[in-house]
Amino acid sequence: MKNLLLISLIIICISQNSISQNSILQSSMSKNTELNWNFQDPRTNQIYPLGVKGSVQEGLISNKLMPDPFDQLNENLFGWVEDYKWTCTSELQLTAVDLNHKFIKLEFPSIDTYADVYVNDSLVLTTNNAFKSFSVDIKNVAKVGNNSIKVIFTPPVIFHRAEYDTMPYHLPAINDVSPIAIASMVRKPQYQFGWDWALRMVTMGFNKPAVIHVYNVNRLVQTNVQTKNISDNSAELDFSMHFDQNLVANSTYYWSSQLNGKRELTSDGSKILTFPIEVNNPKLWYPKGHGDPNLYEDKWTLSDKNGNILAQQDVVYGIRTADLVQNEDQWGTSFEIWVNKKPIFCKGGDYIPQDIFLARISTEERLRMVEMMDQANFNMVRVWGGGMYADDDFLAACDKKGIMVWHDMMFACSVYPGDSAYLKNVEEEFDYQIPRISSHASLVLFNGNNEVDVAWKNWGFQLRYGIHGKDAKAVEENYDKLFKVLAPNTIAKYSNIPYVHTSPLSNWTEKEMFDHGTQHYWGVWHGKDDIEEFSRKIGRFNAEYGFQSFPEFSTLRTFSYPEQWNLDSAVMKHHQKSYVGNGMIEKHAKRLYGKMQNFETFVYYSQLTQAKAVSIAVAGHRVDAPRCMGTLFWQLNDCWPAPSWSSIDYYNNWKALQYEMRKDFKNVTMVQRINKLEEEEYFFVSDLNDTVQSKIKMTAYNFKGKIKETKEIDVKMIGLGSLSIIKAEKIDDHKDNLVVNFEWQDENGILCSRQFVHEPDNYHEADQKDFTVEIIENDSLNKRIAIKINTDKFLNDFWLS
Ligand code: BMA
Secondary structure, eight states: OOSOOOOOEEEOOOOOOOOOOOOEEOOTTOEEEEOOEEEEOTTTOOEEEEESSEEHHHHHHHTTSSOOTTSTTGGGGGGGGGGSOEEEEEEEEEOHHHHTSSEEEEEESSEESEEEEEETTEEEEEEEBTTSOEEEEOTTTOOSEEEEEEEEEEOHHHHHHHHHHHOSSOOOBTTOOSSSOOGGGSBSOGGGGOBTTBOOOOOOEESSOOEEEEESSOOEEEEEEEEEEEOSSEEEEEEEEEESSOOOTTOEEEEEESSSOEEEEEOOSSSEEEEEEEEESOOOBOOTTSSOBOOEEEEEEEEOTTOOEEEEEEEEEOOOOEEEEOOBOSSSBOOEEEETTEEEOEEEEEEOOSOSSGGGOOHHHHHHHHHHHHHTTOSEEEEOTTSOOOOHHHHHHHHHHTOEEEEEOSOBSBOOOOSHHHHHHHHHHHHHHHHHHTTSTTEEEEESOBSHHHHHHHSOHHHHHTOOHHHHHHHHHHHIIIIIIIHHHHHHHHOOOOEESOBOSBOSSSGGGGGBSEEEOOTTTTSOOOGGGGGTOOOSEEEEOOOOBOOOHHHHHHHOOGGGOSTTSHHHHHHOOOTTOHHHHHHHHHHHHOOOOSHHHHHHHHHHHHHHHHHHHHHHHHHHTTTOOEEEESOSOOSSSSOBSOSBOTTOOBOHHHHHHHHHTSSEEEEEEEEETTEEEEEEEEOOSSEEEEEEEEEEEOTTSOEEEEEEEEEEEESSEEEEEEEGGGSGGGTSOEEEEEEEEOTTSOEEEEEEEEOTTOOOOOOGGGEEEEEEEEETTTTEEEEEEEESSOOOSOOOO
């Protein structure tokens, strides 16, 4: 082959999947109604429609009272919203039949956050936690006909102002951008107070629709299946049903199921019925790459002694064990996730809420995110602690795909209170969230918080916030109460999912720290390290590390005009929320690719630099296995259109990084480890437990297509491992620019290939004349487009948007 002919077909395929949610079938005597809300503009007292869910900020936007906060500098226009209390109203029609029921419950699955709820002008409920489901019986204030419901929201800063002003010391909440930084006092997604990738939008309203439940006996609110033990041919499980009301003590209930027979159960008078079940020859749930993610689809029915059905529900569960192994070993302290008693090398990223407005993230959007994780060969996602607990549809999709979930409790980068009222509030939050989340087979780890421990010990909080002596001691005691007692105890009450009190367990500032437990390596972005340090500074489990980039132009266009497309424009500066700033992107991009002529090149280089940085890290991590057993890059996605560490932008456009991860995360693949810039070493890696055998064919070309070297080697890899195939310096005397192509067979015997570029004399820009782009298929119905790129030149890092 004289010339390289690169013809790429890019097929963008968006599949629309739907997952049916577990439905709770109540007795035929019940009703389940969503409330529809109006809100009042406190400046004019005018009433406007809000809908069944959403925040007052979204109401202001949809009623054209406020502009899009993402556009240009508009975020700044929203501050006043936090200066007012907000009233939302709704009406509820009840019939005489409804009122004859024993319970008329008004339920708020996620009300945001401080609210007083009135029904027919009586105060029935006061709320204080957006992470908890509130439900109140309104029977004694309800009437036949029209019932008025009024909710008055108090903004968090107003709610905590007096307390804040008189506190002996302020609780560090460094991402809260308000001068009255109260984020850590509020049980509400922390990123909405401001973050280094988020605007500030302290929403007030309904993250999920409020619902009325009318029923007579009881209501099933949650089911849960836990795997206790798996032996050769049977599994011991715990099944449980969680009800709204306490069950009658010592009374007998009759449980039946489609898959697991029948049981007679006696209640202990609590809200939960738990009973053991043994399953013979279980088909286990495995993470992707290690077997099928088998799930059981069952239907459970609970009846009383007269045969009346009390509850019926479809239940999907998986059988697997999950363990966290932390052993002292030859390197330090391990951190390994074991599923079904086998260690799993974990690959994926950190997930943040998909929007600053939680109510507008649809099931479809969440499923699409899981689909994209799957496409990039993730086998794990970490639900990060400064956001929101994951929805069931997201977790159910992870169950189906075999993507393991590491779930943080919702605490991040701050110091949290530990008084009894606060702990009780959090306990109720855990009592709601843990049975729900842990019912998913994909859940393999609960983590107490993101960087709370490391922040207190290393970020200078004591000095900056003047917290010394007994106050410092109180901070530490509060930490222990919350993350070393309450969280693990509550988790153990409902599940046997492993728990760790924080991530990372080790800071990144000293070499020795990389040998123990989890690591968030921020030395490149927040420090002064060069990008290739990513291949050297490797923790035992890398739960965060990353580099920023800009989103593509179709996304930039949604919030800025071309005349603002420069790094000095107010809009670009405003959307960059990291204190480190765009200079860091420039610095590393320039070193790797040379000077940038214009903003367009800067955006393009930013994505290449990000992809390169993270890929260097992943290659290092994979080659380091089994010393290193996990690699989760920061961060998968965005909550608004802006530069950030994400691999997928707010509009779901893949950055170069996401494409690179898809290659780096394959179970069996070739990776390029950077020992030093331009000193690459190519490794064959596998993270499977099975033996992989393959012939690896290397062909090295120069950029004109001339073959410089070929090599074939037979490899046999038994279990997780890596094998050095060749160093770049050994190919063609290390002189020329090279395209190094590898071919191998993957675990299924399928022929795969990957190309790397070894470019000692730096980056070359292609000439527009060197290629043509043709659309050969445009199927708008299925959102599919096929494109043909014709060239007789070697093109690398080709960007099409
Ligand atoms: C990590 C995260 C986030 C933050 C990111 C980038 O530590 O936990 O707090 O956005 O750093 O600075």
